[in-house]
Amino acid sequence: MISRFRLRPDIQASTTVTVYPTQQHDIPPADDFAIVKDLSDPSSILKVILPKTSTFRQYITKVVDISSKIEKIERDANRTFVATEPGTINITDMHAGHQYSVSIYGRKNGESMLIKEESFVMDPLAPDFNNHNSSILSSYTNITLRSIKPYKALQDIYKIEYSQVDPVKFYPNLEIHDIAEQKYIEIYLGNLEPGRNYNVSVIPRIQGLEGRPWRGILTTKPYAPSNLIITDTNLSCISLSWHYSNKSGVDRFRIMYQAVETNLNPIKVYALSEQFSLDLCNDLKAGENFRFSVQAEKNREISEAVNVSHILKPMPPERLEVIVDYQKRKFIVSVDVPSEQESIIEACHISIVSQKLDAIELNVDVIDRKVNFTTRRKLSIYRCFAYVNLWPGRRYEISAKTMSKGVYSNKVSKSLALEPAFDMNAFGLHLSESDNGLRLEWPTNGISRARLLDIWKNIVGNDSSLHIRIDPQNNFDQWKEQQKRFALRPFDMDFFIIPDVQSGACYKIQIYTVTSSGIVSTQKFEEFLRLNSPSLSLVVEEISKTTAVFRSIISSTRNEQQFPNCKFHIMVTDTYGMNVYNRTKPISSLISRITLEGLRPFHRYSVDAQIVCGRPNDHCPVKRRSLIQQIFETRQDRPGPIRNLTLFIINPYSVQLTWLPPISPNGIITHYIVKIHPMVYTV
Numbered sequence: 172m173i174s175r176f177r178l179r180p181d182i183q184a185s186t187t188v189t190v191y192p193t194q195q196h197d198i199p200p201a202d203d204f205a206i207v208k209d210l211s212d213p214s215s216i217l218k219v220i221l222p223k224t225s226t227f228r229q230y231i232t233k234v235v236d237i238s239s240k241i242e243k244i245e246r247d248a249n250r251t252f253v254a255t256e257p258g259t260i261n262i263t264d265m266h267a268g269h270q271y272s273v274s275i276y277g278r279k280n281g282e283s284m285l286i287k288e289e290s291f292v293m294d295p296l297a298p299d300f301n302n303h304n305s306s307i308l309s310s311y312t313n314i315t316l317r318s319i320k321p322y323k324a325l326q327d328i329y330k331i332e333y334s335q336v337d338p339v340k341f342y343p344n345l346e347i348h349d350i351a352e353q354k355y356i357e358i359y360l361g362n363l364e365p366g367r368n369y370n371v372s373v374i375p376r377i378q379g380l381e382g383r384p385w386r387g388i389l390t391t392k393p394y395a396p397s398n399l400i401i402t403d404t405n406l407s408c409i410s411l412s413w414h415y416s417n418k419s420g421v422d423r424f425r426i427m428y429q430a431v432e433t434n435l436n437p438i439k440v441y442a443l444s445e446q447f448s449l450d451l452c453n454d455l456k457a458g459e460n461f462r463f464s465v466q467a468e469k470n471r472e473i474s475e476a477v478n479v480s481h482i483l484k485p486m487p488p489e490r491l492e493v494i495v496d497y498q499k500r501k502f503i504v505s506v507d508v509p510s511e512q513e514s515i516i517e518a519c520h521i522s523i524v525s526q527k528l529d530a531i532e533l534n535v536d537v538i539d540r541k542v543n544f545t546t547r548r549k550l551s552i553y554r555c556f557a558y559v560n561l562w563p564g565r566r567y568e569i570s571a572k573t574m575s576k577g578v579y580s581n582k583v584s585k586s587l588a589l590e591p592a593f594d595m596n597a598f599g600l601h602l603s604e605s606d607n608g609l610r611l612e613w614p615t616n617g618i619s620r621a622r623l624l625d626i627w628k629n630i631v632g633n634d635s636s637l638h639i640r641i642d643p644q645n646n647f648d649q650w651k652e653q654q655k656r657f658a659l660r661p662f663d664m665d666f667f668i669i670p671d672v673q674s675g676a677c678y679k680i681q682i683y684t685v686t687s688s689g690i691v692s693t694q695k696f697e698e699f700l701r702l703n704s705p706s707l708s709l710v711v712e713e714i715s716k717t718t719a720v721f722r723s724i725i726s727s728t729r730n731e732q733q734f735p736n737c738k739f740h741i742m743v744t745d746t747y748g749m750n751v752y753n754r755t756k757p758i759s760s761l762i763s764r765i766t767l768e769g770l771r772p773f774h775r776y777s778v779d780a781q782i783v784c785g786r787p788n789d790h791c792p793v794k795r796r797s798l799i800q801q802i803f804e805t806r807q808d809r810p811g812p813i814r815n816l817t818l819f820i821i822n823p824y825s826v827q828l829t830w831l832p833p834i835s836p837n838g839i840i841t842h843y844i845v846k847i848h849p850m851v852y853t854v
Contacts, residue, residue, distance in 0.1 A: 206273050206289050213294040214267035214324075214382055219252075219260035219275065227277035227286075230254045234262055235272045237290065240325060240351070247271070247323075267296035268325030268377045295326040295375035295382035298356055309392045309472050311365040311419075316358040316373070316389075325351075326375040326382070331358055336368040336388070337420070366393030366420030366469040390470035394419035399465055401481040404450065406457045406514070409483065412448035413465050421467040426451070431460040431480060458485030458515030458575035485575040486514035488555075488583045493569070497597040499558065500629040502589070506555040506571045508537060516573045519555035526566040533557045534574070563591035563632040564686030591684040592630040593692035598623055602680070604702055609669035609680075611639065613661050623661055634687040636660050641669060644677040644699065644790050645736055652676070658685075674705040675737040675784030677791035701791035704737050704782040705758065709798055712764070716772040716806045716837075721765040725758060734758040737784040743767060746775050758782065772808035772837040777801070807838030 203223060209216035219232050231253050236246035247266050254260055265271065275287040298318035300307055305318035331345040347358065363369065367390065374384040396413040404410050415421065421444045428451065429437035442449050455461065460482045467474040490507035506519045516537050523531040535555040561567065570584035595602075599614035599622075614620050627633065636658045643652040652673065659667055672678065682696040706726040713720040723739065734757075743752035752767055770776065778801040785793040811833035819827040832840065 214296040217262040221257045223257045229278040231276040233274045238269045266323045295377045296321040296324045297375045297385040313361040326377045328376045330374040333371040390472040393467040393469040393474045395474040396465045399479045403484045408452040425466045428463045482576045482578040485573040485580045487580040495592040501558045502561045515575045518574045522570045524568040564688040591635045591692045593684045593694045608672045612666040640681040642679040677701045699790040704784045704796045716808045717770045719767040723763045741780040775804045811835035
């Protein structure tokens with residue numbers, strides 16, 4: 172147990188203690204009474220171990236700094252401790268490297284006597300190069316350690332032991348003599364190798380006594396990588412490679428990269444020491460300018476950064492096409508490009524080479540919308556486009572590539588024979604059915620006509636023609652119609668009649684433009700069309716009591732003899748809605764008679780008829796033409812018998828007759844004739 176001690180206020184540092192001769196029996200045994208340095212801190216703590224059994228009532232310990240290398244004023248103050256119980260006295264806050272005289276007096280019966288006196292040199296204390304007042308500076312081939320010397324510590328020499336860890340290499344020890352006037356100590360270790368770990372010990376020494384060393388693993392600065400090379404591997408990945416000297420050690424490589432024009436934190440990745448290339452894909456954006464840096468790391472030492480800027484190749488165009496602007500009467504080379512979320516694209520480079528090797532080179536900015544040049548409707552697609560003068564029918568090699576900060580994407584190319592323009596609405600063409608067939612009309616208005624001729628000149632070609640193709644869609648064994656083709660130009664006529672088409676027939680009609688070299692327009696007018704049915708009239712020819720005869724008359728201006736695509740459907744119903752006739756008949760140009768038999772006399776009937784052209788599964792929808800409903804009545808006939816004749820005798824001279832009208836009156840009953848024939852009875 173550590174006993175309590177106190178510094179008596181009446182005994183100061185300059186107190187004189189009267190010493191009496193010590194009797195041999197008063198001195199405690201040596202193994203029970205000692206003055207030693209504390210093993211946990213031998214530079215600042217002394218321990219006085221008092222005897223457990225003793226005849227003294229008090230122990231007085233006097234500590235005096237007797238260091239000879241410093242002025243008296245710099246010595247530690249004298250201290251006196253008094254203990255009343257056996258145990259251990261801890262004397263703390265002693266100065267490292269100082270020499271102290273420790274005297275112990277025993278006191279009893281009012282008298283003091285010297286019972287032990289020893290001189291101690293406290294262990295010297297090494298500087299702490301890890302605290303905030305210290306610094307360790309590493310370069311490629313040397314390490315400099317600088318620190319404040321411990322407060323009031325004394326030492327003669329600093330011995331430095333250091334060796335390289337891997338590969339193992341030993342260096343001769345260094346000794347640095349202490350200069351008492353300097354507050355700082357600076358140690359320079361030279362002739363080292365870059366990127367290596369060194370085991371360094373700084374050992375203080377005074378009067379041959381070595382204190383506890385300061386130890387640390389220090390690392391020289393590694394060499395920086397060299398020959399940093401970046402290669403694009405695909406649209407959003409790069410391969411980063413570098414060289415590294417075998418004269419320098421390294422634990423790993425730290426790679427950082429970020430977009431040049433953003434303030435975001437850089438992305439960090441690491442590569443092993445034996446790895447000299449790395450594929451990077453995360454957070455890379457095509458067309459963006461990135462700054463890449465590579466540093467070598469050894470322990471906590473980092474080399475200088477090797478930086479290189481690299482612009483990733485932008486994404487190539489997604490679509491390349493030649494379209495027509497009918498309002499400006501020009502061709503447009505249109506390039507659809509990825510959105511700004513996918514790639515940074517500033518412009519497009521468009522190259523056009525004709526079959527005569529005439530070249531057009533254009534740089535076109537990107538717009539953030541796509542314009543449909545026919546409807547002028549905006550769509551959210553990024554696009555480059557350029558108006559160019561091209562000639563329909565000629566062959567061109569067209570290529571495009573995107574551009575970002577002077578870096579071009581892969582090229583997208585297209586070889587084509589330029590098709591002539593075609594658009595029914597832009598041309599002002601109108602297709603309709605006439606009495607003589609199908610009628611195609613060119614615009615006749617002066618302004619519209621001039622606009623058409625200008626379109627024809629610039630984007631169709633003066634030597635191009637308008638083609639019409641008529642394909643019958645009717646398959647009848649007994650009658651087959653041939654395909655028809657026509658070629659026209661707007662300079663020739665105001666309209667054109669397509670002859671020899673059948674009423675009610677289904678046709679596939681195609682209209683397009685063709686150059687003189689045979690290049691057909693991409694855009695076409697293509698439509699399935701069923702012509703109107705022939706005109707038919709139904710005339711009542713004869714009506715009797717139980718029959719009616721109708722005559723159907725076909726009227727057509729096309730001199731048609733047959734109408735295989737159409738049928739004539741007639742339905743006759745009586746006043747009660749009951750069908751009395753429901754037939755479908757073929758139509759011919761000959762007069763056709765329809766006879767209705769089995770009708771009831773003096774009854775009203777309605778006739779509904781329609782012409783049906785086509786079948787449900789045809790390409791063209793079925794066309795129907797209904798005739799005006801006709802109503803007729805059959806002639807009167809003899810009335811049917813009356814019903815329920817009843818005789819009621821009123822008196823011998825009178826009777827009453829009652830009856831019901833006939834079920835089939837077969838006409839309007841105006842009166843009843845009652846005939847009474849007397850009967851003669853012979854008695």
